[in-house]
Amino acid sequence: MTTHGGTQSSDKASSPVHSDASPAKSETLAGDATHLPVTASPGSTAGQDERGRRNKLTLLPLTFLIFFEVAGGPYGAEPAVQAGGPLLALLGFLVFPFIWAVPESLVTAELSTAMPGNGGYVLWVHTAFGPLAASLMGTWKYACAAAGAAAFPALFSDYLTRVLPAVSGSGAGRAATIVTFNVALTLLSYTGLGVVGWTAVALGVAALSPFAVMVAAAAPKIRPRRWGATAKVRDWKLLLNTLFWNLNGWDSVSTMAGEMDRPERTLPSALVSAVCIGSLGYLLPLLAATGAVDAPPEAWGDGYFADAAGVIAGKWLKYWIEAGAAVSSVGLYSATVSSAAYLLSGMAELGHIPSLFSSRAPVFGTPWASITATGAVALGMSFLSFDSIVAVTNFLYGLGMLLELAAFLWLRARRPDMPRPYRVPTGTGTAGAAAVCAVPAAFLVAVMAVAGWEVCAASAGFTVVGVAVYYAMALCRARGCVKFGRPEGGGSGVVSS
Secondary structure, three states: OOOOOOEOOOOOOOOOOOOOOOOOOOOOOOOOHHHOOOOOOHHHOOOOOHHHHHOOEOHHHHHHHHHHHHOOOOOOOHHHHHHHHHHHHHHHHHHHHHHHHHHHHHHHHHHHHHOOOOOOHHHHHHHHHOHHHHHHHHHHHHHHHHHHHHHHHHHHHHHHHOOOHHHOOOOHHHHHHHHHHHHHHHHHHHOOHHHHHHHHHHHHHHHHHHHHHHHHHHHHHOOHHHHHOOOOOOOHHHHHHHHHHHHOOHHHHHHHHHHEOOHHHHHHHHHHHHHHHHHHHHHHHHHHHHHHOOOOHHHOOOOHHHHHHHHHHOHHHHHHHHHHHHHHHHHHHHHHHHHHHHHHHHHHHOOOOOHHHHOOOOOOOOOHHHHHHHHHHHHHHOOOOOHHHHHHHHHHHHHHHHHHHHHHHHHHHHOOOOOOOEOOOOOOOOHHHHHHHHHHHHHHHHHHHOOOHHHHHHHHHHHHHHHHHHHHHHHHHHHOOOOOOOOOOOOOOOOOO
16 A cells, blocks of 8 residues: 555645535435535634644554554454464465455545545545435444444453453452443543554554564474464354454544544555554464464464463463453554544534534543443443354444445545545546455455344344434434534535534
């Protein structure tokens, strides 16, 4: 992924709006959304106070926020070896970033810099297909983010159990740990993405450092012949879901575009850096562990990296990696909750949900209601079982990504002159853009095709909920019982300051 060929040098690059853009005509809900002007959300305007400008996300914190929204380190990659053996796992983590992560990042960079408002993909779909599609997108993605965030307090408690047995089981100790974890990191989110981002930098270094030591210690013990082994019974469903789960989410950062410092420059560079760190963060430890440890594929369950580190260098490295896993869960939770909260804020700015969710706290300028709601949802779901929820969120994420890719192609075709500070280097036509989307779309269909009927039924239920929320909000708007930013179908459809 490169930014050199795709960045347009223009004196308008810092703004997503043409200086000579004509005012929008009033639109109905059934109107053509592609005629709506693209404007920045309140979170991205230049009229913020000095405190808000100082709290903007810069390159390094943004890079690590993206890293934690997607990966957080190689923890969780072990089932790929279990499902297919070292050869298929290594090939998967070598090839998958190019056929999935890079195209998804390119699309995210173009659309986020063209429309740098909070809400991200909801804003793109709203502009392309109108408010109903955007409301569905918001429901799908928020369900994915909330369920994903809810897994990390429980995961942290599981890692802490290895040191403090008192928090094991389902007793008061575990509940107190989960609640404390959730409340503390939700409070951290109130301080703004600048603080959360720099915290992510420190957590990223802490999470990755034991793996750097493991790779160095494993180097003289590697036997390349071990990389060619495959599982006797290959579980393609587990392999695909593991790759997808560990390398999706590159578009999540788009919901915070309104909080970035110069997103037209910062976001593409951060995505390039995060793709490199995340991909190498999976591949190098897998190369080291599978090459240095003579273990059968069936031994590679969750957490086996710690056991492999113990074989390679001793128990001290095993414990270090276990501690790094706990640190990684902190970063993963912070990044996921922030992304989900700013998604709610962006939806409120677009008029999809009440304007309360775009309200900003006076001290830090953060969307306090959205952060509070997301923290509460994640806390409530932290006590549930996530075996089936993971499969459902993968399916919902696939639906959302297909809609994103469709919006990308639609806007390329219908709004070719829309200012794009970063443009995917595919030429001016839609054929190149379609080629970028073809392989990711095919992979999404493959992952969704292996889902069982229970997953399809649950995803259909979430879709029904999304439609119901849309019409319930429309009814509230018509009766004036709830305050909204502005009607979805009138004006630009995007609230400007």
